[in-house]
Amino acid sequence: MVQERTLPTFNPATTQITKEEGLWLYEDMVLGRLFEDKCAEMYYRGKMFGFVHLYNGQEAVCTGVVQSMRPGEDYVCSTYRDHVHALSAGVPAREVMAELFGKATGCSKGRGGSMHMFSAEHRLLGGYAFVAEGIPVAAGAAFQSKYRREVLGDKNADQVTACFFGDGAANNGQFFETLNMAALWKLPILFVVENNKWAIGMSHERATSQPEIYKKASAFNMVGVEVDGMDVLAVRAVAQEAVARARAGEGPTLIEALTYRFRGHSLADPDEMRSKAEKEFWFARDPIKKLAAYLLEQNLANEGEIKAIDRKIQDVIDEAVKFAESSPEPDPSELYRFVFAEDE
Ligand SMILES: Cc1ncc(C[n+]2csc(CCOP(=O)(O)OP(=O)(O)O)c2C)c(N)n1
Numbered sequence: 001m002v003q004e005r006t007l008p009t010f011n012p013a014t015t016q017i018t019k020e021e022g023l024w025l026y027e028d029m030v031l032g033r034l035f036e037d038k039c040a041e042m043y044y045r046g047k048m049f050g051f052v053h054l055y056n057g058q059e060a061v062c063t064g065v066v067q068s069m070r071p072g073e074d075y076v077c078s079t080y081r082d083h084v085h086a087l088s089a090g091v092p093a094r095e096v097m098a099e100l101f102g103k104a105t106g107c108s109k110g111r112g113g114s115m116h117m118f119s120a121e122h123r124l125l126g127g128y129a130f131v132a133e134g135i136p137v138a139a140g141a142a143f144q145s146k147y148r149r150e151v152l153g154d155k156n157a158d159q160v161t162a163c164f165f166g167d168g169a170a171n172n173g174q175f176f177e178t179l180n181m182a183a184l185w186k187l188p189i190l191f192v193v194e195n196n197k198w199a200i201g202m203s204h205e206r207a208t209s210q211p212e213i214y215k216k217a218s219a220f221n222m223v224g225v226e227v228d229g230m231d232v233l234a235v236r237a238v239a240q241e242a243v244a245r246a247r248a249g250e251g252p253t254l255i256e257a258l259t260y261r262f263r264g265h266s267l268a269d270p271d272e273m274r275s276k277a278e279k280e281f282w283f284a285r286d287p288i289k290k291l292a293a294y295l296l297e298q299n300l301a302n303e304g305e306i307k308a309i310d311r312k313i314q315d316v317i318d319e320a321v322k323f324a325e326s327s328p329e330p331d332p333s334e335l336y337r338f339v340f341a342e343d344e
């Protein structure tokens, strides 16, 4: 018998969603899922090297938050589990796949690989290999929006930053220091903890004196909310409120999304630590199936429309692999390029 934390309930009748929006959320989540499945396949075929951390199961968190922002204009900051955050932020799948293959056409020009997706164009502030490393970077991005708007008088500088990180990262000192500054300066930022219950093989309950992370917000006089991270509509509702708060100059929000990764920590992890019962509890809450069922039930989509999206995305992924395979390796003569920002 697994003891799972009670997921907060969400009544979808309290939210407004059009057919177009519903299908877009579905498409974005399917893109994340099918991309990661293909990534696993390519990894086991020896097409990429180093650690690769997949996002399967957590799609509703990324989609619910990023699609409540203005992708390409607002900032997104990720972790080493970053492929899907990059995709939702608008980085083309072919550029993410090429980066995984270490090719010159990758979004980090083949220099970064799985844990270092970056795109200035799409305002993706990066994947970060060190746990919690992105948190202060995201606060810096939020600070510059506020500074440009309030000090330099740039009325267009109303960008919001979403900062994603894990439950394990929320025990790192950078989390506490950054939340303090962000609340003090009322920075336009969403701190999104993807609580998937595990930090590699360390259970969150075992590592954390107060496992309800959202409650830590009150220590900084910040709004803290928990949300069912397997329900994209619930995440979206919470994110929309937090984005509105940030844009209105009312400061940050700490969102704790309760979620689960459907695969091991990385593709090198045999995933033997987690119990079958626990996995089954969460597999039954697959966010993609949940949204599809909702769209059908509400007559916002029919089976044919759902299947058409699945097929369309599969084509996008297949094309991404072809592009990555046929792209050139970075030229060794360019080893020292792209070290400084001025060399674009
Ligand atoms: C500063 C630092 N310490 C330790 C590690 C090794 N490490 C890599 S991932 C990880 C677990 C982090 O778990 P969590 O923040 O919950 O994210 P998740 O992997 O569950 O998405 C650890 C300890 C690291 N990368 N950086």
Ligand SMILES: [Mg+2]
Pocket: 166, 167, 168, 194, 195, 196, 197, 198, 199, 200
């Ligand atoms: Mg975790």
